[in-house]
Amino acid sequence: MRTGNRYGGNDNKEGVMESRSMNVFFRIILKMGIAIICMSCFCAPVYYFTDSYYLPKFYLFVIGASFFLISLFLIEPKEGIVECLSDYLSQIYIIFIIMAECECAYIMTKILIYGRSLIGEFGTFDNPAGLALTLSIAISMIITLLFKTNKWRIKFLLYVGSIPVVSILLITNSRTGLICLALNVIILFWFLIHRFLNYRTFCKVFFLLIAAVLFLSVVSYVTSIKSDSTIGRRFILEQSFSMIEKHPIVGYGSNGFQSEYMLQQAKFFRENPNSIYENNADEVRYPMNEFVYIWINYGIGGLLLLVSVFLFPLILFLCKKGIMIQKSLFLLIPVLLFSFFSYPFHYQSSWLVLLLVYSPIILLISKKISISFNSRICSVFLVEILFILYLSVDIYHEYQWGMAEKLSFRGYHQEALSKYGSLHEYFHGNRFFLYSYAMAAFMSGDMQTAHRVISECGQYWNGYARELLSGDICLYMNEYEEASGHFNEAHFMCPVRFAPLEGLYKVYDLTDNDFKKDSIAKLIATKYVKVESNDVERIKETCK
Numbered sequence: 001m002r003t004g005n006r007y008g009g010n011d012n013k014e015g016v017m018e019s020r021s022m023n024v025f026f027r028i029i030l031k032m033g034i035a036i037i038c039m040s041c042f043c044a045p046v047y048y049f050t051d052s053y054y055l056p057k058f059y060l061f062v063i064g065a066s067f068f069l070i071s072l073f074l075i076e077p078k079e080g081i082v083e084c085l086s087d088y089l090s091q092i093y094i095i096f097i098i099m100a101e102c103e104c105a106y107i108m109t110k111i112l113i114y115g116r117s118l119i120g121e122f123g124t125f126d127n128p129a130g131l132a133l134t135l136s137i138a139i140s141m142i143i144t145l146l147f148k149t150n151k152w153r154i155k156f157l158l159y160v161g162s163i164p165v166v167s168i169l170l171i172t173n174s175r176t177g178l179i180c181l182a183l184n185v186i187i188l189f190w191f192l193i194h195r196f197l198n199y200r201t202f203c204k205v206f207f208l209l210i211a212a213v214l215f216l217s218v219v220s221y222v223t224s225i226k227s228d229s230t231i232g233r234r235f236i237l238e239q240s241f242s243m244i245e246k247h248p249i250v251g252y253g254s255n256g257f258q259s260e261y262m263l264q265q266a267k268f269f270r271e272n273p274n275s276i277y278e279n280n281a282d283e284v285r286y287p288m289n290e291f292v293y294i295w296i297n298y299g300i301g302g303l304l305l306l307v308s309v310f311l312f313p314l315i316l317f318l319c320k321k322g323i324m325i326q327k328s329l330f331l332l333i334p335v336l337l338f339s340f341f342s343y344p345f346h347y348q349s350s351w352l353v354l355l356l357v358y359s360p361i362i363l364l365i366s367k368k369i370s371i372s373f374n375s376r377i378c379s380v381f382l383v384e385i386l387f388i389l390y391l392s393v394d395i396y397h398e399y400q401w402g403m404a405e406k407l408s409f410r411g412y413h414q415e416a417l418s419k420y421g422s423l424h425e426y427f428h429g430n431r432f433f434l435y436s437y438a439m440a441a442f443m444s445g446d447m448q449t450a451h452r453v454i455s456e457c458g459q460y461w462n463g464y465a466r467e468l469l470s471g472d473i474c475l476y477m478n479e480y481e482e483a484s485g486h487f488n489e490a491h492f493m494c495p496v497r498f499a500p501l502e503g504l505y506k507v508y509d510l511t512d513n514d515f516k517k518d519s520i521a522k523l524i525a526t527k528y529v530k531v532e533s534n535d536v537e538r539i540k541e542t543c544k
Contacts, residue, residue, distance in 0.1 A: 026071045033067030034088065036060055038095040041134055041349045042103045044124045049402045050436065053126035054346070059395060061348040065355060066387060070380050072363050089328065089356060090148075093141040096352070097161060100138035103131075104164040120173030129342045132177030134349040135169045136334035139184050144330050147191060175222035176341040180334045182218040186211045187330075232280040233288050233341075239264050240287045243296055251299035258285060258431060258461045261296075266492035278495045279530055283464040290339035310336055313357050328356040397426050405436055413444030431461035438469060447477045464493045471503045480507050496530050498539045505543045 040060030045052040107123045120128035142162050146155060169177050193207050223230060243252070243264055252260050261284055269275060287293050295303040310332060317329055331353045338344040345351065371379075404419035420437040427433035434457035441450035450473045457466055471486035484507045491500035501524050508517035524543045529536055 023075055026075045029067050030071030030075065030088065031091070033064045033069075033071060034092050034095060036064030037068060037348075037352055037355070038064075038092065038099050040064055041096065041347070041352060042099045042124055045126075047402075049398050050405055050432070053124075055398060057348045059391065061351060062391065065351075066384065068355070069359065069362070070384065072359060074376055074380060090145070092352075092356065093145055097138055097141055097145075097158075097165075100135060100165055101161060103134075104168045107168050108164070116171065121168060121171050123168075125347070128172040128174050129176070129338070130347045132169055132172040132174030132180075133334060133338045133342070133344050133347055135165050135172070136177055136180040136184070136338075137331055137349050137353060138165050139169070139181065140331050140334055143184055143188050143191075144328075146188070175226065176338050178222055179215075179218055180337050182215055183333060183337070186215060228280050231277065232282070235277040235280060236284055236287050237289065237292065239268060240289070240292045240296060242268075244292070247299065248295075249299050251295065251297050251302060254297055255431065255460045256297045257287065257293055258463070259459075260462070261287070262463045262493045266489055269492045269495050279528055281496065282494055285463070286343050288342055290343060290345060293343070306339075309354070310339075316361075328353065332357060397423060401427065401433060401436070404440070408440035408443060413440070413446075416440050417444055417446065417449070428456075429460060431457055434460070435466060435469070438473070442469065442473055442476075447473055451477060464490050464497070467493065468499055468503070471500070475503065475506060475510075480511050483507050496528070498524065498527065498536050501527070502539045502543055 037060075040057050040063075043057045043060055046056040049055040103123050107121050110123075111121070122128045122131050125131045125134070139162060142158050142165070146158055149155060149158075166181065169181055189207065190211070193203060239261065240257075243257075243260060265281060265284065269278065269281065287296070291303060291306060294306045298305075313329055313332065335344050335350045335353050338350075400419060401423055404416050404423065407413075407419065408416035417440060420440055423433070424437065434453055438450045438454035438457060441447075441453060451470075454466065454470050454473060458470075467486045467490035471483045471490060474480075474483035474486060484504060487500045487503035487507065491497070491504070494500075501520055505517060505520045505524070508514075508520060521543050524540055
């Protein structure tokens with residue numbers, strides 16, 4: 001017995017020590033993943049890529065998320081899964097809030113040096129809506145931590161930390177951000193009343209009435225400001241639902257909105273000249289509603305899947321099945337609100353929320369699967385190697401595309417076209433790459449290549465910019481009838497724009513069609529100018 005205990009005991013000790021050291025290693029990797037994820041949401045633009053705002057954030061996020069999920073999959077928590085995740089969620093909240101404070105400090109510094117932006121502050125994001133969404137999530141995290149803690153020092157720090165976040169949110173000029181802020185304030189005050197005035201029903205009813213009035217006032221205010229934008233959004237939704245009526249079940253495919261929407265808009269203005277929407281219509285690449293966008297692309301199945309993404313955690317919470325889900329459920333509110341008025345899944349902060357909500361579910365399922373630790377290590381190692389290889393290849397090609405675009409802008413056309421040609425196979429279905437390639441070929445004077453590539457682009461995207469470039473290419477190739485068709489389509493897509501009319505003027509001038517040329521000249525002279533610019537003045541001066 002002694003001999004067995006001695007040898008068996010040593011083996012057990014070595015196994016325990018090895019398990020502990022592996023756990024420590026994976027906890028370090030997990031914390032690295034947490035830090036990278038939070039950094040990715042606020043990453044500054046990197047101008048080596050064509051999409052300098054989105055791609056750096058995307059790459060950092062997928063790296064951090066892979067570290068986070070893999071480490072959770074491999075860690076064997078001593079204190080239990082719920083306690084382990086609770087600790088890590090709090091860490092993510094704190095790091096994310098600190099990063100939000102840094103973003104606010106950066107924007108405040110920028111305002112002090114350069115002054116305020118007219119369109120609203122956007123910081124390290126490509127759009128004020130992205131900043132507003134991320135700050136709204138940060139405010140929701142602050143309120144969640146206020147619910148959890150009973151320490152007054154921490155509460156004081158959280159209240160003080162919320163001041164710059166709320167201040168910057170207000171100057172983003174985001175209407176959805178304002179609605180989110182009002183809702184967060186109502187939830188915070190309801191929590192305070194529930195805690196301190198738990199048995200006073202009158203106070204609760206009075207607060208609910210005040211909250212309803214406040215919320216309706218904010219909604220009324222945000223719908224009254226930026227009236228042109230509100231009218232434009234209503235028009236986009238009307239045309240989007242017209243598209244849905246034609247294919248409600250199966251949708252139009254993964255690029256359905258990009259390939260079909262502007263054609264629908266052109267059809268509307270062709271059939272409804274002098275419409276009230278004419279001066280508000282512009283190039284549209286997104287319907288400003290996540291549910292509509294998914295429905296158009298993937299049909300009713302895609303819509304139901306997106307709805308279930310929001311409903312499933314709520315159902316688990318109401319059924320008291322998701323102990324950990326309730327800690328992150330509150331964060332879904334900003335994502336849900338922005339899904340009705342914007343495109344939140346373009347930003348990594350929304351994916352972070354989904355990761356926080358669904359990681360407990362994924363982890364609990366994975367722990368129930370009986371796989372040995374060594375098998376887990378091997379499978380994770382293989383997946384990580386393949387993932388790193390794929391990501392490296394994608395980063396390399398995106399970088400090369402950015403270099404090709406820079407070469408074209410600097411006038412090194414042959415070198416640029418050579419790079420574009422070598423990248424064409426990798427990016428063959430990417431509408432942005434194909435448009436960029438066609439533009440580079442057009443700038444170099446290679447009209448045959450430009451025409452071939454812009455025609456290929458039409459399989460994935462039919463938009464105002466593509467029609468305008470197609471018209472210019474055909475004009476230089478002396479294909480006047482085809483050029484006229486493209487310029488006409490561009491004109492009906494965006495009736496408020498002057499460039500398509502200039503293209504038609506050139507076509508009629510080169511074909512000696514004086515009657516139509518004079519008609520276009522009169523239309524240009526009397527046309528409503530939405531935004532004064534040097535280009536508009538040049539076109540009015542040229543087309544007389």
